[in-house]
Amino acid sequence: MNRRVVITGMGVLAPGGVGTKEFWKLLTDGRTATRRITFFDPAPFRSQVAAEIDFAPELHGLGAQQVRRMDRAAQLAVVAASSAVEDSGIGELDPYRTGVTVGSAVGATMGLEEEYRVVSDDGRAWLVDHEYAVPHLYDRFVPSSFAAEVAWAVGAEGPAAVVSTGCTSGLDAVGHAAAVLAEGSADVMVAGATDAPISPITSACFDAIKATTPRNDDAEHASRPFDATRNGFVLGEGAAVFVLEERDSALRRGAHVYAEVRGFASRCNAFHMTGLRPDGREMAEAIRVALAEARTDPADIDYINAHGSGTKQNDRHETAAFKRSLGEHAYRVPVSSIKSMIGHSLGAIGSLEIAASALAIEHDVVPPTANLHEPDPECDLDYVPVTAREWATDCVLAVGSGFGGFQSAMVLTGAEGGRW
The missing domain is CATH 3.40.47.10 (Thiolase/Chalcone synthase)
Incomplete structure (x- = not known):
């Protein structure tokens, strides 16, 4: 079986605008969403700029228990996935024929760092006390929890996977989902990627190899691909999730098709x-x-x-x-x-x-x-x-x-x- 695969739903959370329309307007306006880091005090670091999302999970339907259970990256993925399913207009999903693929390079970075700070008393205790950690710490430790959270959110009980191939994870996750659909193992795939890496540990790692820009005095213009004056990338965060379907089925139900994965x-x-x-x-x-x-x-x-x-x-x-x-x-x-x-x-x-x-x-x-x-x-x-x-x-x-x-x-x- 070699079925054609199309994108019929899209959910985007990106710096500068939460939502697909806001994301596209930012891009077509040529505006930048890079700024001095606000999530923590960046003063000790070589690179002090990032592209952050102004994201309040409770405004997107996440309850207090979900917020406590999930790392920020998982929260972004769940909201993006729910938006994608709604955008697709697909209606009730067949759970056994619906799968999930989520890409992530660094998993629950923010949650793990925060919990380590708590259990170690900000690094002062060498022998940590696990009882100070949140009950769901294990879910932060295993990136597979991202796929589980998205599957629960959309009611998918088919193939589920996390793809972690560094900075190609977002492409590879959608590529994998398209292959699952093409071979007939599912009829619908909810697929995309998420990362929320803006934390002291990530900043320290990229500082060490001088990969991120030290252009701290001009955060708005710090990211300069292909420019002769560029001097490193600007760290960001975000999530984009899609509903992928077999093309003929999507056209039969009158779905809006954004594009075909060829x-x-x-x-x-x-x-x-x-x-x-x-x-x-x-x-x-x-x-x-x-x-x-x-x-x-x-x-x-x-x-x-x-x-x-x-x-x-x-x-x-x-x-x-x-x-x-x-x-x-x-x-x-x-x-x-x-x-x-x-x-x-x-x-x-x-x-x-x-x-x-x-x-x-x-x-x-x-x-x-x-x-x-x-x-x-x-x-x-x-x-x-x-x-x-x-x-x-x-x-x-x-x-x-x-x-x-x-x-x-x-x-x-x-x-x-x-x-x-």
């Missing part, structure tokens, strides 16, 4: 935990295989939603990968990075980028790369600087790159498959 592939460079080869070979191979699965020529790509983290290593690697995989068409297709506006939410960002890609198809608008004023000469493609662009968009390539050497690519097309 092709997906992932590769690992088996090279270095954080390093990338400059030739972009592994990402180029993921792109090649995704295009082949989609039966799509490089010249058919209308827009590339780039990983675009804002580190020199990644931006140059990615530019080389586009040239290697798309040939001369790489110079003709618009490319942009939404991380310039909403930061890098680690495992969640791939799903947020899928959302942006599907909305680009829906509206024929390419979101810009904010803060791009001085292009790096080595990044010489059309990176849509500063301002969104009206652009006939029916086929989008979304890519991701993650620590550990993970490289992923997904091809999305319009509801009717456009020219296919």
Whole structure:
């Protein structure tokens, strides 16, 4: 069985706006949601900026017990999933034919750090007392709890999984869900990713390897993918969850289709935990295989939603990968990075980028790369600087790159498959 898979529901929680409409408006306005960190005192850290969500769980239907039980990342996932199911208009789900896939790079980071602070008396006690911890601490320790929470929230009793492949988790989770649907193991998949990593431990880790920007005096313009003055990425948080269905079934019920998942592939460079080869070979191979699965020529790509983290290593690697995989068409297709506006939410960002890609198809608008004023000469493609662009968009390539050497690519097309 090889069924076609479409996106019929979408729930987005991102910095700068909770909700899909707010998310898309932020992107098309070219506004940035990066600011000085407010979740804790960032003064001791090299990088003191992040893209935070103004999120109050009780305003989104979560009760006090749910808030206590779930880490912030799980809360974001549950709210996004519920929004996606509502948006899909799918009605009552068949629980045994509905599955869940959730991507996350760092799991319950905020909850675990907070509970360690409590049980250790802010680190003063070497021998900790577990009785001071919340009763549901184990759920914070195992990322599988994210899939369980989403499944309970939407009433799914089919296949359930967590995908954790670093910063490609959001792409990989949706790719896995599409494969489950295509093979016939489920009829509906609620799939996406979540991460809420803005915490002292995460800041310390990225400070240690100088991956995040020290541009603390200009938080609004700190994320600068492909710009010659960039000096690291801006940490973010967020969640995006989708309802995926078999295409014919969705069309029969009159569902609104955002996009079709036409092709997906992932590769690992088996090279270095954080390093990338400059030739972009592994990402180029993921792109090649995704295009082949989609039966799509490089010249058919209308827009590339780039990983675009804002580190020199990644931006140059990615530019080389586009040239290697798309040939001369790489110079003709618009490319942009939404991380310039909403930061890098680690495992969640791939799903947020899928959302942006599907909305680009829906509206024929390419979101810009904010803060791009001085292009790096080595990044010489059309990176849509500063301002969104009206652009006939029916086929989008979304890519991701993650620590550990993970490289992923997904091809999305319009509801009717456009020219296919």
